[in-house]
Amino acid sequence: MSNLTALGLTFPMLEYGKNETPWDLAPLLYRGGAEAKVKTVRSEITSGAFGDPLLERSELVKGLHDCLIGDLGVLQGSCRVSRFFMQPFSVPVAPSRGSV
Numbered sequence: 001m002s003n004l005t006a007l008g009l010t011f012p013m014l015e016y017g018k019n020e021t022p023w024d025l026a027p028l029l030y031r032g033g034a035e036a037k038v039k040t041v042r043s044e045i046t047s048g049a050f051g052d053p054l055l056e057r058s059e060l061v062k063g064l065h066d067c068l069i070g071d072l073g074v075l076q077g078s079c080r081v082s083r084f085f086m087q088p089f090s091v092p093v094a095p096s097r098g099s100v
Helices: 041-047 055-076 081-086
Strands: none
Touching: none
């Protein structure tokens, strides 16, 4: 396993269920990693099935992880993240020109 996969691309502050696979962005560092099955991708990475991590992706994936960590930190203070993502939302609709 390379130093790139040790970037800390997981989300340890989240609560996971007994049968849930913890979130990890490391598969995004590998060609084909994003389309792999969540339950097996870690072992495929370890076995070298995807080859070496792509250096050109590291800055983008780490930046995405940092943004998500920041957003999750804000959300954790007020509610569980899973509840937040399951809440319905509405998009305001501007009145049509003919209805004014």
